Amino acid sequence: MxxxxxxxxxxxxxxxxxxxxxxxxxxxxxxxxxxxxINAVQASLNKISNLILDDHLxxxxxxxxxxxxxxxxxxxxxxxxxxxxxxxxx
Amino acid sequence: MxxxxxxxxxxxxxxxxxxxxxxxxxxxxxxxxxxxxINAVQASLNKISNLILDDHLxxxxxxxxxxxxxxxxxxxxxxxxxxxxxxxxx
Amino acid sequence: MxxxxxxxxxxxxxxxxxxxxxxxxxxxxxxxxxxxxINAVQASLNKISNLILDDHLxxxxxxxxxxxxxxxxxxxxxxxxxxxxxxxxx
Amino acid sequence: MxxxxxxxxxxxxxxxxxxxxxxxxxxxxxxxxxxxxINAVQASLNKISNLILDDHLxxxxxxxxxxxxxxxxxxxxxxxxxxxxxxxxx
Numbered sequence: 001m002x003x004x005x006x007x008x009x010x011x012x013x014x015x016x017x018x019x020x021x022x023x024x025x026x027x028x029x030x031x032x033x034x035x036x037x038i039n040a041v042q043a044s045l046n047k048i049s050n051l052i053l054d055d056h057l058x059x060x061x062x063x064x065x066x067x068x069x070x071x072x073x074x075x076x077x078x079x080x081x082x083x084x085x086x087x088x089x090x
Numbered sequence: 091m092x093x094x095x096x097x098x099x100x101x102x103x104x105x106x107x108x109x110x111x112x113x114x115x116x117x118x119x120x121x122x123x124x125x126x127x128i129n130a131v132q133a134s135l136n137k138i139s140n141l142i143l144d145d146h147l148x149x150x151x152x153x154x155x156x157x158x159x160x161x162x163x164x165x166x167x168x169x170x171x172x173x174x175x176x177x178x179x180x
Numbered sequence: 181m182x183x184x185x186x187x188x189x190x191x192x193x194x195x196x197x198x199x200x201x202x203x204x205x206x207x208x209x210x211x212x213x214x215x216x217x218i219n220a221v222q223a224s225l226n227k228i229s230n231l232i233l234d235d236h237l238x239x240x241x242x243x244x245x246x247x248x249x250x251x252x253x254x255x256x257x258x259x260x261x262x263x264x265x266x267x268x269x270x
Numbered sequence: 271m272x273x274x275x276x277x278x279x280x281x282x283x284x285x286x287x288x289x290x291x292x293x294x295x296x297x298x299x300x301x302x303x304x305x306x307x308i309n310a311v312q313a314s315l316n317k318i319s320n321l322i323l324d325d326h327l328x329x330x331x332x333x334x335x336x337x338x339x340x341x342x343x344x345x346x347x348x349x350x351x352x353x354x355x356x357x358x359x360x
Contacts, residue, residue: 050174050175053171054171057171065151065152073152083174084173088140088177
């Protein structure tokens, strides 16, 4: 992954964010405020996923599609479709 | 689009489904039943989107990535990332 | 439903929007443009769902929770949780 | 929150899961496997959100709707609508 450092750094930030949410729950913070913080974490995870996907398309997918193994192309295209299905929960 | 007939036929079915939901609302069907029907339409639309995307990856994207115009490759990859961002609402 | 007319009118608009998308597919519009239009329809459906939910909370739910039948309260609360689960596809 | 212990325990598990994903990225695991693990974390977070929401509906919302302060009722109902809007990203 080309954006490895950025991705790892952002995952560390999310770890801290979740630790903060645990603390909010332990200190009886109002439910809706906790839910909003979980939403914020979900948004951060979406951003990381999109960063990784972009990296994947520009490197792994491009290499596979340009290569001379049709099975590799088939596999990477199928993976993209499955990721979309997971994102839209078909 | 290679799956044109399937996509058009499914879109017609969804049109009928939405007409049915309008009728439910006019006849004062219980809100939660209406909401569940709207969810069902959303799931059908997701399935159509995934069908179109699969078609797009196998034809337009593959052609662009294998072609000799780097701008075409850049454009199709960017479009895929944007579709994911729209799906996950980053 | 108190917002019946608004909801029915918006559903009619969506029906027309989907008819337009069928036409786009028949006329071989570029896949990504079709996908963006399907996304727009889904955003409109989400707005309608939220309008109906708001109506439901202010009337059906409030009446049930204030009534003297605990089973009614239990049912409406469970329905809300299920709608959230459907929205977040748990 | 009545389900405090369950929520805190699950958040700790998620923290560990994210730490594991960081490690996968550092060890150059295949992008698609990383993306699938991020999806799994998001599904776990959705389950926690639904647990907290269920708790909130049964306690805070019920109390507010049955209380004699119309502003409290208005506020909790509006919060539910906003959580739905956030979940469906209207």
